[in-house]
Amino acid sequence: MSIITENIIELKAQLPNNVRLIAVSKTKPIEAIQEAFNLGQRDFGENYVQELVDKKDQLSTDIIWHFIGHLQSNKVKYIAGFVDWIHGVESEKLLIEINKQAAKHNRKINCLLQVHIGQEETKFGFTVEELREFCSRIDLEKLNHINLSGLMGMASFTANQSQIKREFSDLSKLFSELKSTTFANNNSFSEISIGMSGDWKIAIEEGSTMIRIGSSIFGSR
Ligand SMILES: *Cc1c(COP(=O)(O)O)cnc(C)c1O
Numbered sequence: 001m002s003i004i005t006e007n008i009i010e011l012k013a014q015l016p017n018n019v020r021l022i023a024v025s026k027t028k029p030i031e032a033i034q035e036a037f038n039l040g041q042r043d044f045g046e047n048y049v050q051e052l053v054d055k056k057d058q059l060s061t062d063i064i065w066h067f068i069g070h071l072q073s074n075k076v077k078y079i080a081g082f083v084d085w086i087h088g089v090e091s092e093k094l095l096i097e098i099n100k101q102a103a104k105h106n107r108k109i110n111c112l113l114q115v116h117i118g119q120e121e122t123k124f125g126f127t128v129e130e131l132r133e134f135c136s137r138i139d140l141e142k143l144n145h146i147n148l149s150g151l152m153g154m155a156s157f158t159a160n161q162s163q164i165k166r167e168f169s170d171l172s173k174l175f176s177e178l179k180s181t182t183f184a185n186n187n188s189f190s191e192i193s194i195g196m197s198g199d200w201k202i203a204i205e206e207g208s209t210m211i212r213i214g215s216s217i218f219g220s221r
Pocket of ligand 1 (some may be wrong): 024068069139154197212215
């Protein structure tokens with residue numbers, strides 16, 4: 001059995017039913033994705049627009065594509081015709097552009113708002129205050145080619161488990177708060193995308209519904 005197959009079987013055996021596994025295939029070859037696909041894996045995550053576009057053309061249309069990287073507004077048009085999920089929406093401008101491009105294809109794209117929970121300066125996303133402010137005035141009726149589906153975040157790159165737990169917990173609490181206010185009548189607001197290879201177990205304890213796993217499936221990059 002190949003290592004990719006072994007990794008997926010082992011991971012799946014540990015996941016609760018309500019947690020969706022997103023196989024993060026950035027920088028990995030088509031054959032690696034195909035192997036995971038043959039095992040029944042359907043959700044794949046990519047970080048780079050050009051790489052995603054190239055790969056998508058060589059693979060089954062049954063794949064559910066998650067864009068998980070930093071997305072520039074001027075590149076949304078290249079993926080709007082086929083991408084199912086965009087994690088990491090970090091500005092109003094980007095959300096409006098996704099809505100506009102999805103409309104051209106008469107599609108609805110699931111979007112997750114990225115919250116800056118880690119300590120690193122380089123990690124993108126709304127601060128908690130910015131997100132509260134944005135959600136308090138968001139006009140969901142206007143964004144009719146978007147499902148605002150929940151929140152996404154990345155914990156600090158640290159070995160300190162209690163810090164990671166605290167950061168995930170903060171995001172989870174914010175999710176619950178928004179779900180009972182802004183999104184009280186919006187069933188699509190239901191996902192918490194937290195957890196990567198190094199911290200997915202903690203993320204699940206803190207309410208993750210989507211884990212994004214790269215190296216623990218496909219090996220280091
Ligand atoms: C690369 C990446 C992942 C996967 O990281 P691993 O540590 O390899 O599991 C998850 N989420 C985002 C946003 C990424 O950029």
